[in-house]
Structure formats: structure tokens, C-alpha cells
Amino acid sequence: MPAASPQPRRPRSGSRRDETARLAVLHAADDLLAEHGFGALTVEAIARRAGVAKQTIYRWWPSKVEILLDTLIEDSDKHLPVPTEKPTAESIRGYLRGFERFLTSNPAGKVLLALIAEAQHDPDTAKSFHKRYLGPRREQEREMFARGTDAGEVSPRIGPDATIDALIGPIVYCALTGSSIPSGLVDTLVEDLLRPRSN
CATH class of the missing domain: 1.10.10.60 (Homeodomain-like)
Structure with a gap:
């Protein structure tokens, strides 16, 4: 594919x-x-x-938001690419752990969090953010999970968009609120929501 x-x-x-x-x-x-x-x-x-x-x-x-979006897109492509090879349960788990590190350790993670916050009360920021970053990345993530499901690597308990929200949402919430991300959060989310196939 x-x-x-x-x-x-x-x-x-x-x-x-x-x-x-x-x-x-x-x-x-x-x-x-x-x-x-x-x-x-x-x-x-x-x-x-x-x-x-x-x-x-x-x-x-035209604005500082568009500058930050260019920064975020380039840094995400470089430091947090969505796996495009045949996905496995472990590569999906690795992507989620990479996302956690991106939010907590990479300066670009602060850009992502700032744009999420700004999009909550500025419609123009929200529109551009969704069109240029969130929409395309969601499509890539949706494709990753679909290929993993087709290959029998994961068996999502809920639909693809709800699965992405349920996996990504807790990580983003912790980062937005300044809470530490529990060390076992990603493993728990993957096990509970994706039920990876036992080898």
C-alpha cells in the first residue's frame, strides 16, 4: 500500500x-x-x-501562527514520522512512545501544545492548524492503524478515529496540564485499546 x-x-x-x-x-x-x-x-x-x-x-x-506551523510540520516530519512500512504492534507502540518524547523533550512539542491551546479560542488558528497539520497527520495515523489491523498485528476495540483519540489524548492532556506522563501509560493504552496479537 x-x-x-x-x-x-x-x-x-x-x-x-x-x-x-x-x-x-x-x-x-x-x-x-x-x-x-x-x-x-x-x-x-x-x-x-x-x-x-x-x-x-x-x-x-501572514502571521506568527503560520511560521510556527511551518516549524511544527518540518520538525514532525524529521523527528516524529508516522511509520509507513508494514506496521507491527511494536512499531505502533514505538510511535506512541516517540510522540510522548516529542511532547516532553523536543522544543517542537511546545509548538504543538501552544497551537493546540491557541486553536481553542481563535477560529483562524484552528482552521489552519487542522488543515495543515492535524488533518494530514490524522490521515497518516489512520492509515497506519488500518494496515496494522489488516495485517492482524492489532485488533482495535473501537473505530479508527476514536482509537487515535483514545491513544493520543491522555498523552496530550498530561503535557498540556504540566503533569508527568506515567511511565506505563503507553503500554497500558496499547494493551487495552489495540489488543496486539500475541506472538
Whole structure:
């Protein structure tokens, strides 16, 4: 079965971006968010940290949310790819453990949590977040579970979307509330919800 299509990038306008400047902007946004939080993050501060003109940033991105989405998409593709090979119970378990590490140890995890929080009260952020990140990633995760089920590796107790929510939700909730994630949480979720086939 073919691999899930890559997550779409936002259509861009204006002059072609210099790759060094683009990466500087993404890294600056990532760092400033981790240092000061979403509310204090401004395009002006990103421009200063990246060493580019504010007008240049606005020519490439319409808002700080779109900058953060580019950062999140690229970091997720690099550090948290959804398995595309024939999935096994262990590769799915490994993906969930990777997601836990992504939220708790990777600066991009803070970007994900910030965008989840901002999407709760800003409709434009929610729309872009779902279209550019959550929707495409959910489709990849749905495909992963479907292939695992077809191969007999897992036997979900509930439907695919409810399964994803039930597996991912507790991890996100702990991270959002600042609670430590119990060491056995992923194993318990996998055993209770997926019933991996015994070897």
C-alpha cells in the first residue's frame, strides 16, 4: 500500500525565499516560543532574533501562527514520522512512545501544545492548524492503524478515529496540564485499546 502523502505546505507568495533566512526565522520562532510562550511571541522579536527584516517575514508568512506551523510540520516530519512500512504492534507502540518524547523533550512539542491551546479560542488558528497539520497527520495515523489491523498485528476495540483519540489524548492532556506522563501509560493504552496479537 502506498505511503501517506506528505503534509501540505502553505501556498507562498512574494519573492523566492532564501533558505538560510527561512531556517533562521523558523529556528528563531521555535526558540522564542520556548523562552517566552505564545502570547509574548511577536513577528518583531522573530525578525530580530533571525536577523531579517520584519517586512521580509510578512512577505513570506501572514502571521506568527503560520511560521510556527511551518516549524511544527518540518520538525514532525524529521523527528516524529508516522511509520509507513508494514506496521507491527511494536512499531505502533514505538510511535506512541516517540510522540510522548516529542511532547516532553523536543522544543517542537511546545509548538504543538501552544497551537493546540491557541486553536481553542481563535477560529483562524484552528482552521489552519487542522488543515495543515492535524488533518494530514490524522490521515497518516489512520492509515497506519488500518494496515496494522489488516495485517492482524492489532485488533482495535473501537473505530479508527476514536482509537487515535483514545491513544493520543491522555498523552496530550498530561503535557498540556504540566503533569508527568506515567511511565506505563503507553503500554497500558496499547494493551487495552489495540489488543496486539500475541506472538
